[in-house]
Amino acid sequence: MYAVKQELAAELQQIRDDGLYKQERQITTPQSAHIATTAGEALNFCANNYLGLADHPDVVAAAHDALDEWGFGMASVRFICGTQTQHRELETRLAEFSGTPDAVLFASCFDANGGTFEVLFSAEDAIISDALNHASIIDGVRLSKARRFRYANRDMDDLRTQLEAAQEGGARRMVVVTDGVFSMDGYYAPLSEICDLAEEFGAMVFVDDCHATGFVGEGGRGTAEHCGVLGRVDIITGTLGKALGGASGGYVAAHPEIVELLKQRARPYLFSNAVAPSVVAGSLKALEIARDASAPREQLRANTELFRSLMTEAGFELLPGSHPITPVMFPGDDGARRAAQIADAMLARGVYVIAFSYPVVPKGQARIRVQLSAAHSEDDVRACVDAFVVARDEVD
Incomplete structure (x- = not known):
């Protein structure tokens, strides 16, 4: 068993060395657009809570x-x-x-x-x-x-x-x-x-x-x-x-x-x-x-359009589309590092997003996958974009 444990430890270390280790952050509140984690309060832009029903x-x-x-x-x-x-x-x-x-x-x-x-x-x-x-x-x-x-x-x-x-x-x-x-x-x-x-x-x-x-x-x-x-x-x-x-x-x-x-x-x-x-x-x-959620669906569409518009104006590269899943792209050999560092810098400023890189996505196509919710307000969306801008300037 000792040899197996050593082999598994080496495999885990390789995952860390490759920058692919998935660290679970613990949430201390119900799932929502506004949450708290062990690192503090945050706006949540990475849940599949599209209609905001998780804590309805x-x-x-x-x-x-x-x-x-x-x-x-x-x-x-x-x-x-x-x-x-x-x-x-x-x-x-x-x-x-x-x-x-x-x-x-x-x-x-x-x-x-x-x-x-x-x-x-x-x-x-x-x-x-x-x-x-x-x-x-x-x-x-x-x-x-x-x-x-x-x-x-x-x-x-x-x-x-x-x-x-x-x-x-x-x-x-x-x-x-x-x-x-x-x-x-x-x-x-x-x-x-x-x-x-x-x-x-x-x-x-x-x-x-x-x-x-x-x-x-x-x-x-x-x-x-x-x-x-x-x-x-x-x-x-x-x-x-x-x-x-x-x-x-x-x-x-x-x-x-x-x-x-x-x-x-x-x-x-x-x-x-x-x-x-x-x-x-x-x-x-x-x-x-x-x-019967026509109003929340309209709010979700408005939030998605606003986020895409503001991020484009701020010079970020987005994959085209209209779905609330909005990938913010960080292409190239250095993209995975930049995406991870920007996501960490954003969490420090109270916006929770997650970076994805190879093998979850193709090599050279690292991204931060932002997911909008009907539970987000216009101020929430603008705060998310502001955090992207500040984090990018800090990392770059």
């Missing part, structure tokens, strides 16, 4: 009430004795919101993605996946025995080429898999074009909509609504851990036959405890708020 009083109250009504935990998987009526109610509401006939809850969206491909696709089938899809999709695809094809990020010519190759290979079933929003870039998948190509080739469409559900689209129904393809996407996976209250749990929204087969065979569903009752109740309330 109505969501918190619903979770509190559920502890009395439904208890603390289920102590069971769903098919044994882990399904309350509210679990099924949440699945029904998620399906309605997603524009699909049915839905099934998982412990997380990582599990939802990890458990779906093995059930639906075998060695006779083909999975055509965007090159920048989330790690949970990559892991899920690896668990299946299907043939794998990868197309360049959002490249429809390459997607056509891969569909042709899969078809020529005699695939029984084909599925095109994409993130709805790519989390490191804030780019939207071109779902209209993807659906057109999929229909041309007789393929299914699978979309991971974690960074869209609740706030993207006129009614917050995600990238399918944003791209005008509601009802044309066969499988949608999403999370309760971002805009919909930010707790835990994920789901698959799809045709009833897919949902029922996942309940019978998806290993993360069959062998994981049911989502906790208080999380289910809080998520139901969060979904109810999100359905």
Whole structure:
């Protein structure tokens, strides 16, 4: 055991030496736009709390009430004795919101993605996946025995080429898999074009909509609504851990036959405890708020536009787009160091952001990923930009 410990210690030291060590900062308050950490008070610009529902009083109250009504935990998987009526109610509401006939809850969206491909696709089938899809999709695809094809990020010519190759290979079933929003870039998948190509080739469409559900689209129904393809996407996976209250749990929204087969065979569903009752109740309330959250969605759009405008005026390089994920780029060999130092300098001034570098993003494309929330005020956004400017001047 001593030799193993030494080997692991050396591996950890190498991660530190490469500048890739992830230091967890401890928050001493509820998650919100304004938080406190062990380093002091801070404006939070790196949470997935897009609608500001993580500490919304109505969501918190619903979770509190559920502890009395439904208890603390289920102590069971769903098919044994882990399904309350509210679990099924949440699945029904998620399906309605997603524009699909049915839905099934998982412990997380990582599990939802990890458990779906093995059930639906075998060695006779083909999975055509965007090159920048989330790690949970990559892991899920690896668990299946299907043939794998990868197309360049959002490249429809390459997607056509891969569909042709899969078809020529005699695939029984084909599925095109994409993130709805790519989390490191804030780019939207071109779902209209993807659906057109999929229909041309007789393929299914699978979309991971974690960074869209609740706030993207006129009614917050995600990238399918944003791209005008509601009802044309066969499988949608999403999370309760971002805009919909930010707790835990994920789901698959799809045709009833897919949902029922996942309940019978998806290993993360069959062998994981049911989502906790208080999380289910809080998520139901969060979904109810999100359905009618036109004002918060407008505030989120305004905050995003203001931040992008002010940062551009201040001379920062941003990836283009309109999503609340706004990457501030620090390209080049020295970019990772600069991004990390600027993030640290900003925290010292009360603005919490995180730097990302290789291997999370490609070499030479280090960035600070800023995430706007409807809970941020205009003053908060301006304070964030001011902190960027001061930190850049200090580091440079």
